[in-house]
Amino acid sequence: MKTLIDVLAEDGACKALSSILLTLTQATQHLSARIALGALGGILGSAQKQNIQGETQQTLDVVANDLIKAALQGLPAVAALVSEEEAGVVPCYANGSYVVAFDPLDGSSNIDVNGQIGTIFTVYNRLPEFDHHSEQQFLRPGSQQVCAGYVLYGPSTQLVLCCGGPTRSFTLLNKHSKDAAKTPTPLDAQSDYVLVDEVLTLPIKTSEFAINMAHQAGWDEGVKRYIGDVLRGRGEPFNMRWSGAMVGDVHRILLRGGIFLYPLNHNSHRKAKLRLLYEAAPMAMLIEGAGGLAYSQSIPILEIAPASLHQRLDVILGSISEVERYLSYIMPS
Numbered sequence: 001m002k003t004l005i006d007v008l009a010e011d012g013a014c015k016a017l018s019s020i021l022l023t024l025t026q027a028t029q030h031l032s033a034r035i036a037l038g039a040l041g042g043i044l045g046s047a048q049k050q051n052i053q054g055e056t057q058q059t060l061d062v063v064a065n066d067l068i069k070a071a072l073q074g075l076p077a078v079a080a081l082v083s084e085e086e087a088g089v090v091p092c093y094a095n096g097s098y099v100v101a102f103d104p105l106d107g108s109s110n111i112d113v114n115g116q117i118g119t120i121f122t123v124y125n126r127l128p129e130f131d132h133h134s135e136q137q138f139l140r141p142g143s144q145q146v147c148a149g150y151v152l153y154g155p156s157t158q159l160v161l162c163c164g165g166p167t168r169s170f171t172l173l174n175k176h177s178k179d180a181a182k183t184p185t186p187l188d189a190q191s192d193y194v195l196v197d198e199v200l201t202l203p204i205k206t207s208e209f210a211i212n213m214a215h216q217a218g219w220d221e222g223v224k225r226y227i228g229d230v231l232r233g234r235g236e237p238f239n240m241r242w243s244g245a246m247v248g249d250v251h252r253i254l255l256r257g258g259i260f261l262y263p264l265n266h267n268s269h270r271k272a273k274l275r276l277l278y279e280a281a282p283m284a285m286l287i288e289g290a291g292g293l294a295y296s297q298s299i300p301i302l303e304i305a306p307a308s309l310h311q312r313l314d315v316i317l318g319s320i321s322e323v324e325r326y327l328s329y330i331m332p333s
């Protein structure tokens with residue numbers, strides 16, 4: 001049985017990067033224990049305040065952000081961090097060699113209904129030519145990510161990670177699950193992420209698509225034509241799946257193949273929903289590490305540098321053949 005620490009040692013990950021990944025994932029172990037308690041863990045309901053993006057924060061958005069932020073702020077390896085729930089860059093250690101961005105709690109609308117939720121993160125080398133807490137540390141294309149990952153808090157808690165090689169998956173083994181439920185407050189040193197898939201490979205055959213159909217009136221014509229053809233069957237049965245959490249939908253696509261779409265919605269004031277820095281770019285690295293493709297319009301997501309920390313964009317990701325087919329519908333001929 002190989003744990004995350006063994007895998008990082010085998011990879012030859014440096015001490016600084018290992019300290020970040022182990023600390024971050026330990027924070028998610030703590031969160032997992034707390035989430036498992038549901039209403040008994042004091043994590044449900046609204047926090048009665050808004051984040052910088054004008055979204056009402058759930059209690060768990062705030063709890064998860066505070067926990068991960070405090071864990072990373074204590075690490076000399078971290079120069080600065082950015083979170084969905086923070087307005088700007090949070091400065092950490094001036095000599096830190098990495099910067100970290102994260103979505104502490106993805107799928108906020110699923111929290112109170114016991115649905116799929118997760119944490120998404122990405123790590124970049126700190127750029128020596130800028131201040132350690134400069135926005136420039138984060139306004140870089142996803143191709144420069146050192147590693148990216150997510151934790152999915154489902155019936156089991158899973159970590160999916162790519163450090164430049166293949167995308168790998170781990171399952172959380174809680175050696176004291178009963179005790180953790182009773183005393184979830186201290187970080188549980190007895191839990192470990194255990195390697196399950198050494199190399200995750202996206203299945204080529206596709207029979208599922210994920211999209212929020214409620215927005216179709218606001219889609220571009222190409223998107224409407226593509227979905228129309230899928231719904232008519234194309235000679236093979238398709239299933240639609242939408243969990244309301246990007247982690248859940250991307251996880252399913254990594255395991256079963258298919259296509260995930262969050263197109264522009266011209267009827268919405270913000271047009272795009274997903275954020276480039278801490279949602280789309282890490283997911284693109286994981287999908288491409290598993291042999292898939294990730295685009296926004298006709299541009300590979302990993303080539304796009306955000307213009308601002310919380311920039312949103314449309315997202316297309318999944319099995320190569322289906323992403324290419326979709327692109328042929330939306331590209332001007």
Ligand SMILES: O=P(O)(O)OC[C@H]1O[C@](O)(COP(=O)(O)O)[C@@H](O)[C@@H]1O
Nearest residue numbers: 103105106107108212244245246247
């Ligand atoms: O409300 P919709 O259209 O179902 O949007 C769901 C999308 O919004 C998100 O929940 C946004 O993430 P947050 O919960 O971190 O804000 C994605 O995870 C998901 O893909």
Ligand SMILES: [Mg+2]
Nearest residue numbers: 103106107279
């Ligand atoms: Mg999110």
Ligand SMILES: [Mg+2]
Nearest residue numbers: 084103105106
């Ligand atoms: Mg979030």
